[in-house]
Amino acid sequence: MIRNLFVILLTLSVFDLPAQEASSFADLKNAKHITINKAYTFPASPKGFGSLQEFPKNTKRSGFYFEEERNSMWLTIDAPFNGILTFEIKPHSLKDDYDWMLFENSPDLKERLQKGTVKLLRSNNSRNDYKLKGNTGLKLGYTNFFEAPGLGKSYSSTLSVRKGQKLALVIDNIYEAGSGFDFLAEMRPVILQERLVSGVVTDKDQKQFLLAKIVCEDDSTGVRLFETTALKDGTYSIPVPGDRPVNITALHPGYIFQTFDLKNDVNNLRQDFNLTPISSTEKLILFNIHFTPDKDVIMYNSEPELERLVSLLKQESNWNIRVIGHTNNNPFADARYLQKLSFNRAIAVKEYLVRKGVEEKRISCIGVGGKSPIIGLKNSDNIWKNLRVEVLIGR
Numbered sequence: 001m002i003r004n005l006f007v008i009l010l011t012l013s014v015f016d017l018p019a020q021e022a023s024s025f026a027d028l029k030n031a032k033h034i035t036i037n038k039a040y041t042f043p044a045s046p047k048g049f050g051s052l053q054e055f056p057k058n059t060k061r062s063g064f065y066f067e068e069e070r071n072s073m074w075l076t077i078d079a080p081f082n083g084i085l086t087f088e089i090k091p092h093s094l095k096d097d098y099d100w101m102l103f104e105n106s107p108d109l110k111e112r113l114q115k116g117t118v119k120l121l122r123s124n125n126s127r128n129d130y131k132l133k134g135n136t137g138l139k140l141g142y143t144n145f146f147e148a149p150g151l152g153k154s155y156s157s158t159l160s161v162r163k164g165q166k167l168a169l170v171i172d173n174i175y176e177a178g179s180g181f182d183f184l185a186e187m188r189p190v191i192l193q194e195r196l197v198s199g200v201v202t203d204k205d206q207k208q209f210l211l212a213k214i215v216c217e218d219d220s221t222g223v224r225l226f227e228t229t230a231l232k233d234g235t236y237s238i239p240v241p242g243d244r245p246v247n248i249t250a251l252h253p254g255y256i257f258q259t260f261d262l263k264n265d266v267n268n269l270r271q272d273f274n275l276t277p278i279s280s281t282e283k284l285i286l287f288n289i290h291f292t293p294d295k296d297v298i299m300y301n302s303e304p305e306l307e308r309l310v311s312l313l314k315q316e317s318n319w320n321i322r323v324i325g326h327t328n329n330n331p332f333a334d335a336r337y338l339q340k341l342s343f344n345r346a347i348a349v350k351e352y353l354v355r356k357g358v359e360e361k362r363i364s365c366i367g368v369g370g371k372s373p374i375i376g377l378k379n380s381d382n383i384w385k386n387l388r389v390e391v392l393i394g395r
């Protein structure tokens with residue numbers, strides 16, 4: 001049944017990135033671009049305000065704004081969909097006190113900052129709360145939009161954002177030589193329509209029912225939307241958005257995970273899973289590792305599938321694998337180009353796995369271009385499945 005609703009959820013798509021040098025982003029023009037639902041670590045606090053003090057000292061300015069920019073850095077955020085934005089700043093030391101302001105990132109923001117005509121979306125300049133370990137940001141459950149210096153709430157209210165909206169966040173530590181901080185911005189989509197997908201999860205070999213975990217992820221961003229667990233008879237039902245493509249995945253200990261894509265088809269409300277035991281697995285076919293068109297750059301919405309692969313490889317430490325890249329069998333494309341592209345994509349997957357702690361010596365790569373399609377050219381609706389990654393397993 002389809003109905004209107006507003007969903008509040010906890011996203012689980014958090015990924016560590018290499019440490020960043022905070023002082024490199026002290027000016028708006030050099031701002032660090034932040035990806036939603038990725039964790040960032042800045043090992044040192046910003047030092048100084050860069051080449052331009054966007055907020056010079058002004059004691060007459062509202063306390064919701066910085067009285068003075070001291071040790072600052074700028075971050076920019078682009079909303080990938082309509083939803084609710086939260087973020088959190090976690091200082092590495094209780095001796096630091098981070099304040100922040102959030103603005104609409106328009107092309108003339110720099111000029112409006114200098115003129116003093118910029119409008120705040122959110123801010124928090126309250127005193128460091130030791131009980132909260134100095135943490136601050138936008139958080140569910142708070143109703144205040146802004147917070148002035150002194151005793152006050154450490155968090156401000158969440159922000160409703162629209163797809164494509166650009167934001168600029170300036171963070172300032174009032175103390176010099178700080179110890180840095182961790183940063184995570186998350187978004188929770190607004191689901192306008194919902195449909196219920198049901199099915200059954202069974203063992204592919206023994207046909208026994210499995211109490212598998214079922215998760216639903218947004219196809220374009222990889223954000224986890226819903227999750228549930230199958231019942232004793234293997235049946236499950238999970239709500240999914242009716243207004244966007246999603247992926248649903250079944251996971252059960254001792255079995256290979258399985259992921260299916262669901263398009264905006266209200267007539268397709270059933271999806272069964274037949275999971276293969278790890279002990280009898282020889283090859284994984286992964287359809288949800290996506291690349292930028294004609295490039296070997298892994299797209300962000302691939303990370304949930306890649307993280308599941310990482311977990312599996314760490315669990316099965318005796319496996320050596322061969323990553324095989326595939327492209328479409330485009331008759332108008334040069335076969336050598338497609339082979340090289342598919343090989344480079346396999347290498348990109350290997351590099352991701354190695355960064356996540358999988359030993360490089362366990363992984364080899366090949367690319368076969370479009371030589372091994374599983375979908376014919378006439379089946380245009382599913383031809384995208386040829387753009388896949390396969391993992392051959394050796395024990």
